[in-house]
Amino acid sequence: MTSSITSRIVAHALLIVGIVIVAFPIYYVFVASTHSLREILTPPLPLIPGTQFLHNYYEAIFGGVQKIGGVSAARLLYNTTVVGLCVAVGKIAISILSAYAIVFFRFPLRMTFFWIIFITLMLPVEVRILPTYKVMVELHLIDTFGGLILPLIASATATLLFRQFFMTIPAELVEAARVDGAGPWRFFFDILLPLSKTNIAALFVILFIYGWTQYLWPLLVTNSNDMNTIIIGLKKMISFADADTQWHLVMVTCILAILPPIVVVVLMQRWFVKGLVESEK
Amino acid sequence: MATIALNDVKKSYGRTEVIHGVTVDIDDGAFIVIVGPSGCGKSTLLRMVAGLEAITSGTISIGGRVVNDLEPRERDIAMVFQNYALYPHMSVYDNMAYGLKIAKLSKQDIAERVDKAAAMLELKPYLDRKPRALSGGQRQRVAMGRALVRDPAAFLFDEPLSNLDAKLRVQMRLEIKQLQRSVGTTSLYVTHDQVEAMTLADRLIVMNAGVAEQIDTPMNVYNRPATIFVAGFIGSPAMNLLPAVAGRPGKGLQLTDGKMVKPRETHFPDTGREIYLGVRPEHLVPVKDLNADIELKVLAVETLGADTLAHGKIAGPDGLASSLVARMPGNAAVKVGDTLPLAIEPGMAHLFDRESGRRID
Numbered sequence: 358m359t360s361s362i363t364s365r366i367v368a369h370a371l372l373i374v375g376i377v378i379v380a381f382p383i384y385y386v387f388v389a390s391t392h393s394l395r396e397i398l399t400p401p402l403p404l405i406p407g408t409q410f411l412h413n414y415y416e417a418i419f420g421g422v423q424k425i426g427g428v429s430a431a432r433l434l435y436n437t438t439v440v441g442l443c444v445a446v447g448k449i450a451i452s453i454l455s456a457y458a459i460v461f462f463r464f465p466l467r468m469t470f471f472w473i474i475f476i477t478l479m480l481p482v483e484v485r486i487l488p489t490y491k492v493m494v495e496l497h498l499i500d501t502f503g504g505l506i507l508p509l510i511a512s513a514t515a516t517l518l519f520r521q522f523f524m525t526i527p528a529e530l531v532e533a534a535r536v537d538g539a540g541p542w543r544f545f546f547d548i549l550l551p552l553s554k555t556n557i558a559a560l561f562v563i564l565f566i567y568g569w570t571q572y573l574w575p576l577l578v579t580n581s582n583d584m585n586t587i588i589i590g591l592k593k594m595i596s597f598a599d600a601d602t603q604w605h606l607v608m609v610t611c612i613l614a615i616l617p618p619i620v621v622v623v624l625m626q627r628w629f630v631k632g633l634v635e636s637e638k
Numbered sequence: 639m640a641t642i643a644l645n646d647v648k649k650s651y652g653r654t655e656v657i658h659g660v661t662v663d664i665d666d667g668a669f670i671v672i673v674g675p676s677g678c679g680k681s682t683l684l685r686m687v688a689g690l691e692a693i694t695s696g697t698i699s700i701g702g703r704v705v706n707d708l709e710p711r712e713r714d715i716a717m718v719f720q721n722y723a724l725y726p727h728m729s730v731y732d733n734m735a736y737g738l739k740i741a742k743l744s745k746q747d748i749a750e751r752v753d754k755a756a757a758m759l760e761l762k763p764y765l766d767r768k769p770r771a772l773s774g775g776q777r778q779r780v781a782m783g784r785a786l787v788r789d790p791a792a793f794l795f796d797e798p799l800s801n802l803d804a805k806l807r808v809q810m811r812l813e814i815k816q817l818q819r820s821v822g823t824t825s826l827y828v829t830h831d832q833v834e835a836m837t838l839a840d841r842l843i844v845m846n847a848g849v850a851e852q853i854d855t856p857m858n859v860y861n862r863p864a865t866i867f868v869a870g871f872i873g874s875p876a877m878n879l880l881p882a883v884a885g886r887p888g889k890g891l892q893l894t895d896g897k898m899v900k901p902r903e904t905h906f907p908d909t910g911r912e913i914y915l916g917v918r919p920e921h922l923v924p925v926k927d928l929n930a931d932i933e934l935k936v937l938a939v940e941t942l943g944a945d946t947l948a949h950g951k952i953a954g955p956d957g958l959a960s961s962l963v964a965r966m967p968g969n970a971a972v973k974v975g976d977t978l979p980l981a982i983e984p985g986m987a988h989l990f991d992r993e994s995g996r997r998i999d
Contacts, residue, residue, distance in 0.1 A: 532690050533723035537737035537784075538711030547736070551727040 383615070390414075390608035397604045409605065417609040430610055433587040437569055438617065440505050440586055444568030445561050447510035453553065456519035457545060461531065471520075478513040482573065490577055504578045505586070509568060515560055522556050523549070558628030566618045587614045640701030640714075640791035640824055641666050642687065647696035649682055649848075657682060658848045659696065664841075667822045669815070673835035674845035675871070681796055683845070684828045688794050689713050701791050711740075716785035717794040720801060722777045724769040724784075730756075731765040734783045741788075748787075755786040758817065775806045782817070793818070795827040799834065811837060832872055836860070844868045862988075866995040869916045869988060878922075878962050880952055881992065882915045884908060891915055894954035899931045901987035907998050916988035919947065919965035922980045930979030934962055936972055944968045948978060 385404075389397055392407035417430045458464075459471050489508045498504030526549070534544045550557075575586045585593070591614060594607050622629065642664040649657040657679045664670050672680040685691040687698055689710035697704050705713045716737075724733050731752055738748045756762045759779045769777055778798060785793055798814070799807045815838055818825050829835055835842055836856045844852045844859060844867075852864040863869035869877045882891040882899070884907045890900030891913070899915065907913060922932070934950040941947075946966045951959040964980055966972060989998040 527721060527723065529719040529721050529723035530725070532688075532710075533717070533719060533725075533784075535690065536688060536710045536715065536717045538740040539736075543740060548725055548727075 386608050386611050390605065390612050392605060394603055394605045397608075413605050413609050417606045417613070428582045428585065428590070430587070430590070430613055432583065433585055433590040433610075434613060434617070436502075436505075436584060437586040437588070437614075439502055440509075440571065440575070441565045441568040441617070443502070443506045444509045444571075445564035447506065448512040448515050448564050449557055449560055451510055452512045452515035453519050453550075453557070455516050456523055457549065459516075460520055460523040461541075461544075474513050474516050477511070478517075486573065486577065493578055498578070500579055500581045500584045502584075505575055505584070506568075508578075509571065509574065512564075515564070518556065518560065519553065522553060526552065555628055555631045558625055558631070562622055562625050562629045565621050569618050642701075642792055642824060642826065643697075643699045644683075644687070645697045645699075647683070647686060647698060648694045649679070649686060649691065650694045655694075656848050657686075657694075660843075660845075660850045661696075662843060662850065662853055664824060664826070667824055669818050669825045669827065669838060669840045670843060671827045671829060671835045671839035671841075672843045672845055673829055673832060673839075673871075676830060678845040679848040680828045680830075680843075680845045684794055684796055684826060687792075687826060688715055688717050714791040715794055716788045716790040716792075717796065718778075718781045718785050718798045720797040722769070722781045722801075724777060724780055726769055729766050729768060730761060730772070730780050730783075733769065733780055734787050737784065737788050751787045751789070752783075755783045758786065758820075759783050774802050775810060778802065778810060779813075782814070786817070786821070789823075791824065793823050793825040793827075795825065795829075797829055798827075799829070800831070807834075814838065832874065836872070842872075844871060846871070862997065863916070864997050866914055866916070866990040869990065869997075873918055875919050875947060875963050875965070877916045877918050877988070878960075879990075880915045880917075880960050880962070881954070882913055884911045884913060893932075893952055894958075894960065895952050897932075899982070901931060901982040901984075903985035904987045904989070905999065907989065912992040913998065914990040914992055916990060917982050917986065919963040921983040921986035922962075922964040923983060924964075924966065924970070925979055925981040927979045929981055931982050932962070932980045934964060934978040934980055936974055936976045936978060939972055939974055941968070946970045946972055948972050948976075950978075 385402075388404065388406050389402060390413055391410040392403065393409050393413075396403070396407060396409075419429055419431065455474065459467060459474075493499055493504045493508065496504075498507070530548070531544070534548055539547060570588060571586065572588050572592075575589050576592075579585055579589065582593075587610065591607065591610050594610065595602050644660055644662045646659045646661050647657060648655060648659050660683060662670075672683060674680045682691060686693050687700075689705065689708060689712075693706050697706055699705060700713055700715065710717075725736065728736065734752045734755060735748045738751060743751075752765075753762075756765060759782060761776070761779055761783055764772060764776060764780075769780065772780065778801075781798070795814070799810055802810060811834055814827075827834075827838060829838075839856050841853060842856050842859050843850050846865075846867045852859055852868045854862075854864075859868060859872055863872065863877075866879065870879060880893055882893050885892050885898060886909050887906075890898050890906065892898050893915070901915075901917075922934075932952070934948060936948045936950050938949040939946060940949070945968055948964045948966060950962050950964075952962055953959050964978065972978065990996065991998055
């Protein structure tokens with residue numbers, strides 16, 4: 358008995374230490390976001406939340422922060438949400454359709470197309486980014502949502518994931534649907550899509566966060582402060598001189614930047630884990 | 639309900655021909671079983687009727703209409719698959735209703751048909767369940783229900799029972815037969831199991847290496863196998879096949895051990911012709927020494943309860959012996975080392991040409 362109690366205490370202690378290590382920096386950011394700039398700049402920074410919560414958050418969201426060219430955090434959040442959602446939905450739509458074509462249809466150069474998609478995985482972002490930028494300039498997509506979203510939508514990884522999943526679907530199921538009279542579209546919407554929903558959910562979470570945290574591409578393709586994403590905004594708020602930086606607002610923006618991905622993960626956690634662990638058959 | 643006619647149907651993959659011209663006419667309402675070993679082309683043949691495989695040459699018609707170039711859904715058939723192929727995300731009801739929904743039947747029509755099929759198959763309590771919450775036998779019933787609600791011109795079964803355990807298989811076999819009798823739909827059923835084939839079929843198609851070796855009623859296939867392959871494939875234990883040479887007129891057949899046999903009520907071929915003498919284990923009966931056709935030195939005994947199988951060998955040249963099995967009643971007192979005098983029941987000897995493998999009458 359005693360040994361099992363001891364081992365449980367040890368186990369819990371270890372877990373608590375782990376959580377503290379992971380969560381403390383985030384908690385500290387939150388604490389900092391509730392103090393005034395002066396309190397932050399006078400060490401040591403207190404460990405408990407201060408009194409400026411409402412004031413700081415109001416100023417960041419609606420005030421229009423000086424450093425990012427008078428654009429409010431609300432505008433930045435809106436931009437980033439649009440980019441995150443469109444990238445996730447777009448990537449899933451494009452890749453599920455290409456995987457569908459590659460797995461279930463026989464057409465000339467099928468494997469060639471598959472390899473072309475596969476090869477794009479091997480080109481690092483840095484190699485592709487200048488040609489992509491040039492294309493965006495010529496299409497007049499600089500400083501638009503189109504420019505922010507379109508180049509991020511093609512996804513070899515998601516295509517491969519869907520392909521692997523589709524290949525586990527028994528041929529008999531496809532044939533049963535054919536005998537039942539389901540054409541390619543019906544089969545896709547009535548059978549394939551419902552069967553893929555856990556995979557779609559898992560991918561959505563991953564891809565939304567991917568879109569949300571984009572840095573290099575939005576930095577290149579946006580000039581106007583109106584079109585910045587929150588990550589870019591955050592970077593612009595920090596200047597080299599400590600005194601120049603409104604740290605209390607930076608901290609607020611940090612909290613605002615990590616909240617939506619957390620909400621998405623928490624809401625979709627059940628689906629997310631299911632999609633990663635099980636393949637329903 | 640409809641007739642099905644296959645006329646010189648062939649199938650090639652690239653240059654390899656796998657079905658070498660099958661011709662068969664299936665009457666309206668008949669239950670036809672295609673039986674054969676793995677890789678003989680029986681499933682391919684069925685899938686060509688279903689429209690899941692293209693036909694290389696020949697014609698297939700269902701209900702008098704050539705369907706060579708029609709999609710499966712346009713052929714008015716329903717198929718039951720080996721692994722059930724139920725839609726895992728749909729309830730039993732939706733699984734059965736799916737084809738009808740696509741065919742744009744009214745909600746009420748669909749409900750009526752599904753209800754009727756579910757009643758026939760005793761699936762009513764399970765209509766709301768997902769397939770994964772059902773046992774193997776129930777899943778197979780749902781697959782049959784899905785075929786049944788369509789009220790098609792023909793049912794196609796692709797080894798539907800091979801994933802079930804032995805007891806369930808026997809039960810489902812009877813159910814399929816009764817179901818087919820009651821709805822009277824023309825059925826084509828593929829299996830490698832000869833018991834299923836014999837019990838279900840109105841007529842059997844015995845396939846081997848892409849050729850229909852014999853198309854006949856189960857009893858005719860058993861009593862008068864057309865080729866040496868059919869002789870060896872249908873019947874358990876398999877028919878004994880002994881190489882022999884026809885002796886001088888009136889002398890019978892000479893076996894490889896030099897002894898002569900002269901089965902009664904048998905028409906002997908011309909002297910010197912090389913043949914196989916086929917005798918089913920159940921047609922070898924123990925007799926008094928004097929009347930014996932064959933003397934079997936017992937090398938092994940298998941007691942099955944109802945039957946006792948006595949295994950032995952007939953010596954041949956170069957040490958090649960052909961094995962011989964006799965089936966005795968369960969209570970027969972046979973032990974290893976005995977010599978059994980056996981007679982071939984009158985008219986129960988089958989002779990096959992050694993070169994062509996065809997039956998000699």
